[in-house]
Amino acid sequence: xxxRLPLGMLFSIVGALLAGFGVATASSQMYRQHSLxxxxxxxxxxxxxxxxxxxLWLAKRKTA
Amino acid sequence: xxxxxxxYLLIIIYFSFVLGIGFVLKRHARxxxxxxxxxxxxPAWITGLAFISANLGAQEVIGMGASGAKYGIATxxxxxxxxxxxxxxxxxxxxxxxxxxxxxxVPEYLKLRFDEKTRGLNAISFAAMTVFSSxxxxxxxxxxxxxxxxxxxxxxxxxxxxxxxxxxxxxxLTSAIYNEVLQFFxxxxxxxxxVVIGLIDVGGWDGLTARLAxxxxxxxxxxxxxxxxxxxxGSPSSNPMGVEWFGLVMGLGFVLSFGxxxxxxxxxxxxxxADSMNSARRTPLIAAVPKMLFPVLVILPGMIAxxxxxxxxxxxxxxxxxxxxxxxxxxxxxxxxVAAQTPLxxxxxxxxxxxxxNEAGEPVVGTDGRVALDYDLAIPMxxxxxxxxxxxxxxxxxxxxxxxxxxxxxxxxxxxxxxxDIYQSYIKPNASDAHYLAMGRAATVFxxxxxxxxxxxxxxxxNIMDLLQLVFAFVNAPLFATFMLGMFWKxxxxxxxxxxxxxxxLAASVHHGLTLPIGAxxxxxxxxxxSVVHTYPSEMAQNFWTAIFAWTTCLLVTIFVSLFxxxxxxxxxxxxxxxxxxxxxxxxxxxxxxxGPLAIGxxxxxxxxxxxxx
Numbered sequence: 001x002x003x004r005l006p007l008g009m010l011f012s013i014v015g016a017l018l019a020g021f022g023v024a025t026a027s028s029q030m031y032r033q034h035s036l037x038x039x040x041x042x043x044x045x046x047x048x049x050x051x052x053x054x055x056l057w058l059a060k061r062k063t064a
Numbered sequence: 065x066x067x068x069x070x071x072y073l074l075i076i077i078y079f080s081f082v083l084g085i086g087f088v089l090k091r092h093a094r095x096x097x098x099x100x101x102x103x104x105x106x107p108a109w110i111t112g113l114a115f116i117s118a119n120l121g122a123q124e125v126i127g128m129g130a131s132g133a134k135y136g137i138a139t140x141x142x143x144x145x146x147x148x149x150x151x152x153x154x155x156x157x158x159x160x161x162x163x164x165x166x167x168x169x170v171p172e173y174l175k176l177r178f179d180e181k182t183r184g185l186n187a188i189s190f191a192a193m194t195v196f197s198s199x200x201x202x203x204x205x206x207x208x209x210x211x212x213x214x215x216x217x218x219x220x221x222x223x224x225x226x227x228x229x230x231x232x233x234x235x236x237l238t239s240a241i242y243n244e245v246l247q248f249f250x251x252x253x254x255x256x257x258x259v260v261i262g263l264i265d266v267g268g269w270d271g272l273t274a275r276l277a278x279x280x281x282x283x284x285x286x287x288x289x290x291x292x293x294x295x296x297x298g299s300p301s302s303n304p305m306g307v308e309w310f311g312l313v314m315g316l317g318f319v320l321s322f323g324x325x326x327x328x329x330x331x332x333x334x335x336x337x338a339d340s341m342n343s344a345r346r347t348p349l350i351a352a353v354p355k356m357l358f359p360v361l362v363i364l365p366g367m368i369a370x371x372x373x374x375x376x377x378x379x380x381x382x383x384x385x386x387x388x389x390x391x392x393x394x395x396x397x398x399x400x401x402v403a404a405q406t407p408l409x410x411x412x413x414x415x416x417x418x419x420x421x422n423e424a425g426e427p428v429v430g431t432d433g434r435v436a437l438d439y440d441l442a443i444p445m446x447x448x449x450x451x452x453x454x455x456x457x458x459x460x461x462x463x464x465x466x467x468x469x470x471x472x473x474x475x476x477x478x479x480x481x482x483x484x485d486i487y488q489s490y491i492k493p494n495a496s497d498a499h500y501l502a503m504g505r506a507a508t509v510f511x512x513x514x515x516x517x518x519x520x521x522x523x524x525x526x527n528i529m530d531l532l533q534l535v536f537a538f539v540n541a542p543l544f545a546t547f548m549l550g551m552f553w554k555x556x557x558x559x560x561x562x563x564x565x566x567x568x569x570l571a572a573s574v575h576h577g578l579t580l581p582i583g584a585x586x587x588x589x590x591x592x593x594x595s596v597v598h599t600y601p602s603e604m605a606q607n608f609w610t611a612i613f614a615w616t617t618c619l620l621v622t623i624f625v626s627l628f629x630x631x632x633x634x635x636x637x638x639x640x641x642x643x644x645x646x647x648x649x650x651x652x653x654x655x656x657x658x659x660g661p662l663a664i665g666x667x668x669x670x671x672x673x674x675x676x677x678x
Binding site: 001003007009010011013014017018021022025028030031034036038040041047048 | 081084088089110242245455458
């Protein structure tokens with residue numbers, strides 16, 4: 001098994017979830033309380049999603 | 065710390081992947097070589113990440129954060145003078161013998177190079193050490209989850225043990241390595257945002273320097289003692305670590321780090337799983353690149369944790385203005401704060417770090433009259449402080465993953481050494497491969513069972529674990545001298561190695577028994593041989609010098625005994641000793657596939673890092 005497959009899947013799923021949760025809670029007080037008003041869920045989530053999709057693309061390119 | 069549904073969901077998704085990988089890889093573990101050495105088929109970048117990840121257990125994440133808060137940037141010596149030079153050495157000079165000799169474990173190399181008794185000594189002490197450190201890992205995790213989330217200790221320990229058991233039992237080393245790579249990226253994903261937000265909050269590196277200058281002065285050091293790694297190493301009294309440069313370079317940089325990275329099967333096993341000699345040699349060199357950047361991820365949060373003002377603390381002047389705190393304000397605010405609060409609140413956390421509590425729940429006051437801080441909580445407190453729901457779940461996942469990969473690393477190293485070096489050598493030689501594969505799986509089960517027992521023993525009697533770790537330190541300290549002589553001096557003999565190792569261990573215990581760190585009571589901390597000959601300025605200085613004494617004794621005794629015993633013939637040592645082994649050729653390959661240029665690049669980057677934070 002190509003390790004990029006499970007790794008890419010995990011990061012894509014977790015990244016999408018985090019970013020989605022970030023968008024849904026964008027107006028929440030908790031970002032002001034904890035992360036200096038930065039919506040850290042959206043940014044980290046998008047970063048993880050991009051990384052995950054890149055790995056999936058690399059894994060797919062190799063087998064194709 | 066309260067978790068939201070999203071946090072639980074992320075944790076559940078992560079662990080389903082961990083278990084899923086075990087189930088998928090089950091069909092790849094058909095022979096004992098598959099199970100114990102991943103069939104020697106893993107590419108270098110994966111073994112490289114697993115190489116550092118297996119070491120990235122609880123001690124690393126929690127411990128380095130704690131040291132960052134305690135000692136500041138000097139903690140980076142564990143990386144930039146400790147780990148990296150040793151990783152370069154193991155890749156360039158030692159891997160040709162480990163991989164080239166086709167030894168299946170580090171103890172087995174000792175058998176090939178020296179003799180049966182040297183292997184036996186190393187195999188048994190290593191096997192015992194791994195199951196117990198795995199137990200300590202479980203104990204630490206159970207305690208932390210109980211403290212942070214109120215989870216039941218027994219449930220946390222059993223659940224984490226069950227997950228590790230399932231995936232290592234099914235997929236063996238491959239499964240452990242894949243999960244280590246997963247965990248590596250998870251730690252990065254969880255900790256990068258933490259450091260970024262933390263740095264913004266304290267006003268960048270300059271803001272952190274200014275804040276730590278106050279902390280440093282309040283402890284009686286120069287303002288830069290916590291943000292400059294080498295300048296204050298001239299004497300033990302001028303830096304928070306209490307060490308001087310010679311003890312640091314020789315004790316930590318040479319003996320301890322080389323001893324760990326070059327001879328500990330837990331990490332070497334990852335390189336042995338590589339698909340070729342070239343990949344095996346590049347494994348530690350590839351690992352060195354992220355490794356040298358790790359201080360940013362694990363030490364900086366600790367430093368930020370001690371520098372930042374707790375936001376809930378309304379007594380602080382201007383606590384609402386993040387990053388805008390002038391040093392004078394902080395210095396002035398402290399006495400006023402203490403006076404204004406009730407006695408319990410007077411021992412306010414320093415930065416985010418709460419005071420250490422004794423059994424009765426009261427803060428512990430150190431010999432210097434200051435309240436002792438629970439530094440191990442630096443990283444968990446940072447997560448709680450800066451992460452909202454969502455990222456908090458991811459951060460906790462990363463933390464749990466690091467505990468578990470530590471356990472899995474120990475488990476896979478244990479089952480290999482047990483099966484090949486103890487069971488096959490002394491209990492049942494000449495059985496079928498299927499038999500040893502089954503034995504490896506059984507060893508996984510009882511290894512974890514012993515670890516669980518150790519975790520509960522550690523919970524009951526903290527001292528037993530202190531004692532065991534002390535004994536292991538004595539056993540490990542001289543090891544590197546044995547390997548160095550074995551690999552680079554063909555005259556070294558088995559009798560020499562065996563007696564040298566025992567003398568080194570003895571020298572370590574004698575040195576420890578006759579010295580004491582300042583302010584410590586006689587007992588595990590030293591002085592147990594009746595009289596105290598020397599008092600060290602810190603525990604760390606004592607440890608470094610114990611290692612130096614053990615290593616030197618082992619080196620001298622091994623040389624001495626070897627000269628009086630029968631050497632082995634040259635033909636028997638081909639592939640095991642430097643002068644009798646052809647140097648692996650890699651000409652014609654691009655630079656990034658050649659160990660030499662990689663090593664030079666990694667070395668140069670490390671020097672630059674040392675200079676930047678000089």
